[in-house]
Amino acid sequence: MSQAEIDALTTEFFGSFDNRDGKGADVARLRGLMLPGGVIVVTAPEYHAYTVEEFIGPREELLAPGGRVTGFHEWEVSARTEIHGGVASRVGEYAKAGVMEGKPFEGGGMKTIQFVRTPDGWRISAFAWHDRP
Template sequence: MAQRDDETQIAAAVRTFFDAFTSGPAPDVARRMVALREVLLPQALVVRTCGGEPTAYDVEGFIAPREALLTDGTLSEFREWEVEGRTEVYGDIAHHWCTYAKEGVQGGAPMSGRGAKTLQLVRTGAGWRISAAAWDDER
């Protein structure tokens, strides 16, 4: 029973992570960003690779520019979703590995892409939280 609860909580955290990256009205995006902050540890580290030198972000350094991009009209009709994933849990740590896809309109032109993400999670008194994330896009 506890394992199923863990799986449910981890799946919800992963879903919240992906749902955050959906364009739309500013209040809706802001609500999703609040939810994203809630599933990330305040000290979480997020790393982007994508063929260059890795770029590391703290929570606010990661969220703020993405929230602006999703609401300022530069990126519209955008969404990102998990294609396939798996989770492994050991005690109070978990790892979620997945592939994902994204699509939208950027600067008036359709765009799409795919990639892979890794999320590390830890059990806290408030439930499972993402402690680290990294991603790489297909080139």
């Protein structure tokens, strides 16, 4: 059961950034998917560490209807998950596509997501990613 729950949580995580069909992305949904003290890190093109709240605000603006990025979505290409009791780790390749300031783009990279089982179910405690150049 845990693998299916983690797969569903991961799908919902990636879906929170989707703003295709003119809708705004539901990045605020991360508040329910992550622990309140969760950590978010990007390592490339530039290193930056965020709290959940620091991460959500700029992405809501970026992915809002009429924002700089439209038609955006990202998805897992491949992933491996290890579950040990109430902790799990997932490493996977992802792809993304959208339109930034009127110009179509595609990209991808690697993400690692750390999960913990709480009394309310599995939650993300941290995630980090590295975009390919």
